[in-house]
Amino acid sequence: MLATELQSLDDQSLIETIALEAGKIALKHFKKEPEVWYKGITKSPVSEADLEIDEYLKKTLLEARPDYGWLSEETEDNSERLSSQKVFVVDPIDGTRAFIAGTDEWCVSIGIVENGKPINGVLFAPVRQKLYSAALGQGAFINGISVDPQVVTMMLEPHRVIIPQEVAKFVSEDFVQEVEAVGGVRSLALRIAGLIEDYADGIYVRKNSRDWDMIAAHLIVQEAGFHLVDLNMEDVVYNKSETRHGLLIATHPSYTEKMRNALQLS
Numbered sequence: 254m255l256a257t258e259l260q261s262l263d264d265q266s267l268i269e270t271i272a273l274e275a276g277k278i279a280l281k282h283f284k285k286e287p288e289v290w291y292k293g294i295t296k297s298p299v300s301e302a303d304l305e306i307d308e309y310l311k312k313t314l315l316e317a318r319p320d321y322g323w324l325s326e327e328t329e330d331n332s333e334r335l336s337s338q339k340v341f342v343v344d345p346i347d348g349t350r351a352f353i354a355g356t357d358e359w360c361v362s363i364g365i366v367e368n369g370k371p372i373n374g375v376l377f378a379p380v381r382q383k384l385y386s387a388a389l390g391q392g393a394f395i396n397g398i399s400v401d402p403q404v405v406t407m408m409l410e411p412h413r414v415i416i417p418q419e420v421a422k423f424v425s426e427d428f429v430q431e432v433e434a435v436g437g438v439r440s441l442a443l444r445i446a447g448l449i450e451d452y453a454d455g456i457y458v459r460k461n462s463r464d465w466d467m468i469a470a471h472l473i474v475q476e477a478g479f480h481l482v483d484l485n486m487e488d489v490v491y492n493k494s495e496t497r498h499g500l501l502i503a504t505h506p507s508y509t510e511k512m513r514n515a516l517q518l519s
Contacts, residue, residue, distance in 0.1 A: 259317040276379035306345035344465040348440030358438035364468030369490040374469030393476035402478035411454035428515035445470035449477040455504030
């Protein structure tokens with residue numbers, strides 16, 4: 254699609270279109286033993302597919318919206334985005350380890366933030382052929398099919414909860430005994446989005462997650478009636494100078510207090 258055609262699209266249509274194209278780039282490298290590098294003290298992997306998609310996303314999205322800011326896992330960050338009203342926040346491949354391993358637990362994540370809040374988001378999982386999308390106030394969708402907002406009636410507490418190993422030591426034994434601990438996929442974005450597919454009732458998101466891991470997924474589950482909050486029970490704010498976050502809780506509002514009270518952090 255030509256740049257002029259992309260410019261004519263609204264923001265949600267733009268990021269959905271670009272996410273699908275990015276997925277095609279990813280699949281060219283999938284199960285083809287792409288070159289891989291390891292970065293930082295955590296030795297987080299980055300593949301040639303991550304870098305190619307990042308370059309494509311940055312060029313295409315900023316050509317369509319030159320006044321928007323930019324934040325990506327694979328682009329060196331700077332303070333320019335802090336002065337932009339709207340900012341693209343992307344993860345070219347969320348779940349790179351899964352991508353390298355040849356499993357389906359990865360996706361392309363693109364979000365738009367305005368004044369610290371996500372207003373547009375899309376996750377595309379090419380192997381699963383699933384496109385999760387949401388725009389603020391317009392509901393959540395999977396492959397274009399509207400997701401009914403989650404309404405809790407009889408159940409007043411979570412039954413299935415994803416508890417990462419790093420978080421388990423802080424969760425009370427009583428709570429662990431009450432719930433069914435379920436495993437999560439490698440992609441944090443897909444893990445959070447799984448709430449709208451009734452995979453789990455709640456998720457503890459371990460500390461040090463980054464803006465690009467969560468923005469699109471946050472909006473998608475929010476539009477389906479869930480919350481993603483910090484330990485003060487406040488909504489997560491994005492596009493700050495520090496992109497890392499502490500321990501978070503993603504669940505239905507009816508469950509948030511129960512999950513927060515289960516944590517023994519002092």
